[in-house]
Amino acid sequence: MRQIIIITILMVLAIGCKNQDSKESIEIIPSEELIQITKEQFNNDKMEIGKPEIHRFTDKISCTGYVSAKPDGYAEISTPIKGIIKSIHFSSGDFVKKGQVLCQLVSNDFINLQTDFANKVIETNMLKSNYLRQKELMNENIGAKKEFEISQSKYLTSKIYLESLQLKLELLGFNTSRIKNGKLYTYFPVVAPISGFIENNKITIGKYTENQELLAKIVNPDKLQIKLNLFEKDINSIKKGQSVTIISPGKNESIAIIKSIGNTIDSKSKSIICLADVIKGNLNYGSYVDAEIKTNEKDALALPISAIFKSGTDSYIFIIDKEIENNIFLKRKFIDVGIESNEYIEILDAQNLSNVITRGIYNITPL
Template sequence: MRTILYILPFLILFSCSHKASEEESTNNNLIEISKQQFEAEQMELGEIQLMTFPSKLYFTGYIKPNTNGWAKVGLPVEGIVQQIKANLGQAVQKNDPLFVIGGNQFIDLQQKYAESNARLSQLKADYNRVNLLYDENIGTEKEYITAKSKYESELAKNNALKMKLENIGLNVNRIAQASLYTSYTITSPIKGYITNMEATIGEYIDQQEEMASIVDTEKLRLQIIAFEKDIMSIKVGQQVEFHSSGKDEVALATISLVGRTVNSESKSIECYATIEPEYLDKFINNQFVEGEITLSSDTVAALPTDAIIQADDLSYALLLENETDSSYLFQKVNIQKGRSTKDFIEVKNKIRSGKIVTKGVYNIVVD
């Protein structure tokens, strides 16, 4: 009987020790924070929210004018630069003067037209006379065909010379009276800014040379360099956010054209986006930019970035378990992070509902 009484206290002690060990193990994920500390750290309680997260595609690209916003200036008739009336970087309107051109070729063209005009009058008179005789069966068919052929041939030549001179902006009636111009003026074909100037006074310019280029900044667009693997995700109408390299200010655009040809060297495809008008004056031609295309968006569970505690490669949040007069008891829960914005992080794993510390966890250390 005495032996049994000795053993019983040991059994009770062992049982209590085991129960305390289980309780300690159960509380391994619990963190106690006093209300005084909670207020001092400016902590806040909240809940998991439903947030819209976009799926985005990063890109690089350039600012380029559209097809009607860029012009190269050349000469309709080769000649010598006599005056330059605009400067590199200058804003010009359509039909503003750019260059004054002279030279023998220009004078020769006027001379040919004046001579052709005089010859055409003579050939027309001859043709009308022979045609009248032929209608009255006096002239021969051969004379009629010859006169008609000479007249129509000279008429075609005269019309071609006339069109060339009118394209330069000259009064052909004046030239027909042998009153020739000593020079002609090249004007801007569009409004915009002069982005290239290749002419100098006294220089001879032929018809193949580019004298200047003009870009209309109101018709700039975003050229996006996309890779072949991403092209099927890009659609007309998608929203684009972009900025120049090294700057944080974001501009907006909308996809307007998706390319269908792969560059054999870079394996990329060119796409274009229309820039919102209020951002056009913030960029210049050929400027390098980078940004993101919003491919799609969906609504998911999310927490503020300030609610996440980082410990090594893992992420945690604090879920409220109990509250006393003097403290809060939180459970440490693992967070599987997904997409992120500036202020929120997607929570990919399911977390039971409850209050979560959404702010002020930066000083909390978890094991």
């Protein structure tokens, strides 16, 4: 019995030693150049494997700008005559169409202009009749030449003045045939010269306005442009027709096209003004914006930015070197990178790269 117990104890000790030797034989001792992670960590961190692929990159110049209107998209409202505002047909922020009446004035100057024109029509007709009569008498050798010349001079002088009054009224938009018949206009209408939204309204009922006094502004939202401020070092890269992405707070990106390039440096801002026409987007007149000008495009091998580990000024990627059971061994590799665009980064030494961890590297602890 004693022998059986001793034999059993020896067998247990032998088995224990054998198991210990077995464990030591499969222990993984990674190389000093490799980083070890588990497959569970790979899955939990949602890592992905990839390789550099062709991606289109765009060189960009960043700058700031100001939303203004094209020359034909902006108008200042004023009146060519003095008068008192009698009625108003709009408010600030309203959209008005070209030719729409904005307000009406009562004006003694306007009434006097119509009266002068109507009286001049009568006077000129009388002088014309006298001129024709004197001409007929002179042709029949009855009238004196001097009388004819006087009548001719008075008629032509009156006719010229009448035509100037008629031209003034027509430029103001009035039907002179009606005034000739003695039907005078009571009010002087101020009309919108362009379509757009009313800005900076200064019109109130009863207000007395002087000639050319600013009453309001109109901005056409379909005719906006961007005044871009560019530094001298960037100006040689700018060309007409280049695309500009406009970034405005609280709004989607807008698109503009370079229209003109300035050649004078502002002494205060040390910048050069370039103009870009807005072709797509919703911008507010007078707002300040950020802009990116696309200057060049090229195709190059690239990786997602999420694949890059930064250490100071150096860039690294992680490449799967080997897999042993439940462990994955990664090699950290230094790479040269170029420009960035749309979450991708150019890889300058991308030949023969594969099995790159492209996502989920944030929990990897490099050596």
